[in-house]
Amino acid sequence: MKKIIITGLFALIITSGFSQNFNAKRLDSLFQILEKNNKFMGSIAISENGKTIYTKSIGFDDITSSKKSTSTTKYRIGSISKMFTASMIFKAVEEKKINLNQTIGNYFPTVKNAGKITISNLLNHRSGIHDFTNDAEYLTWYNEKQSRAKMTERIASGNIVFEPDTKGQYSNSNYILLSFILEDVYKKSYGEILNQKIIKPLKLKNTYLGAKISLENNESNSYTLSGKWEKEKDTDMSIPLGAGAIVSNPTDLNIFIESLFAGKIVSIENLNLMKTIKDKFGMGILEFPYFERKSYGHTGGIDGFRSIVSYFPDEKLALAITSNGAMGYDNNNILLCALSSYFQKPFQMPSFNNAEITxxxxxxxxxxxxxxxxxxxxxxxxxxxxxxxxxxxxxxxxxxxxxxxxxxxxxxxxxxxxxxxxxxxxxxxxxxxxxxxxx
Known part of the structure; x- marks a missing residue:
């Protein structure tokens, strides 16, 4: 979300559901290179048919205390939170508390064009509401607690970027407003709704609405690589809510997206609406191509955290990567290595033979x-x-x-x-x- 953007290699875990074609050694080699050259901190989990076939964690939850990351380390997942929020909106639709075509004027009368913007427009970024994280002053207050009234005011004060439903343009503001709508229709806090509708039914052990980072709770600080890893300031989680405030880990993310595509969270009919792409955006879901195949999921970035979750329906293959180190080796390259290891495609290993210069x-x-x-x-x-x-x-x-x-x-x-x-x-x-x- 915010621009709202090592040592200790851990053992490979393989279950009885292991894919016979999966090249685990290739991924192991990549992580050994990244560890040796201090280029990545984070975790990965790969699941096939609902069974984990690979996990790995390298780096530190906290560099100062040398607290190493493990498979139970929890990360802020940034905009992957939007998949959870969209799922809960569709739950509310199924429970007939709201409908996709209703406008948001009754909820947010001060937001420009609120009488024309629908819940559907918020979901697939077709509202025309400006993204508050692009405001010049955003970085002066992103680590300070914000009230609902203040966030609504900030969103309402921005100019309309385009007329509703005329184009698609990513805006975190859309999912802040969707979070508030959920709180209004259920008369509960976003965190309580998340627990009730997703976390408890799916028995997710490492997922919840984030607060102040707690190392004692196996959460991780985030860092940016600038010659060395430097700790990032933390966004106050009162700000992103359902746009980017959820904490999770790769194993839980795989369970979530597998359950979503199995119809265990919302109906398959509504899942099909979520993954219908228009101007690059679905409703809380993005589409990722890989050669002749395509997967569905989302990426996330907040402070120094970077994350991605991806699901291939035909293979029932889920992959999730969470990182607490930005500006190192890109998560997408790790994902490509994982996919090449599964689908038997070529992959070029990185080289970090840096020259010494006066x-x-x-x-x-x-x-x-x-x-x-x-x-x-x-x-x-x-x-x-x-x-x-x-x-x-x-x-x-x-x-x-x-x-x-x-x-x-x-x-x-x-x-x-x-x-x-x-x-x-x-x-x-x-x-x-x-x-x-x-x-």
Whole structure:
């Protein structure tokens, strides 16, 4: 959600439901490389036909105390929370407490276009309500407790991005409002509804609405990699609610998505509505392609936590990854390795053979670079022995040296090649080259 974005390798766990074709050694090798190079902290679980066939955890719940992560470590899952919220909205529909086509004017009369925006529009991001996490001042209050009235005021104060149901555009505000609607129709807090409708029926042992992080309860702090792991400040969970405040772990996430697709949470008819994609968005569900196959699920990011859950209905295959370290090795690459291990597809292992470069050489690359090809400027600064890049209007990110003048940021597939004599920098991303000149 918020931009609302090691040691200790643990034993592989395999059950009797193990897929005969699953290449566990490949995933083991990836985690050994990530551990050795200090590039990932988090957990993975893979389930087939409702049985866990692989789990792994590396890193630390807390670096300061060297508290290692295990399969019972719990993580903030960010926007995967939206799948839970959408499921509970459809439960309310099935219980005839609300309907998808009713407008939200009676709930939120101060929200612009509330008389035209439906519950359905909130679910599939077609409301036109602005995303409050994009507000310039968001990072000044995201770690402070917010009341429902204040959050409603913040959402209502934003401009309409587009007219309802004319397009789709992701907005966390939609799921904050859906959380409040659930509280109104059930006359209970969001956390109580979550327990009653999903957690207790599915017997989820490690899932609940988050509060202040508790290491004693096997929760994890989150970190961002910037040369070394640096602890992130924590979003106050009064803010995201059903948009991003749930805590869970990969095993529970797999149980949840398996149960959802088995019709154990909402009817198959309503599940089909949830996974109907329009302008890239379903109702609390996203679609992920993998070669000729497709899966359904969601991603999440809040503070330094990153997560993904994905389900392949034909194979009854569920995969979930939760991480408490951002800017390291991307979760999506781990997911691709897991899928390649299951579906017998090729996968390129990462290489982290970072070059040692003198301070004088690093200093020669510092400065501001501009390009006539794309309308952004990139600032190159240094933190200790690490170059830091920051493009106009975007967060900064660390660069890793692969040679004396070539650096990369693997999570975004960015490569930067510097030429000091010509005062040039070539940015390579997505198969394209962009020439930048030093100002």
């Amino acid at each position: 301070t004088a050489t690093l200093d020669s690359y510092l400065g501001i670079y501009g390009s006539i090809q794309i309308p952004i400027k990139i600032s190159i600064t240094k933190k200790e022995s690490t170059l830091i890049a920051q493009a106009t209007g975007q967060p900064s990110f660390p660069l890793e040296a692969t040679s004396s003048n070539i650096f990369k940021f693997e999570p975004a597939g960015v490569v930067m090649e510097f030429n000091v004599e010509k005062k040039e920098m070539v940015l390579k991303q997505g198969g394209k080259d962009y020439l930048f000149m030093k100002e």
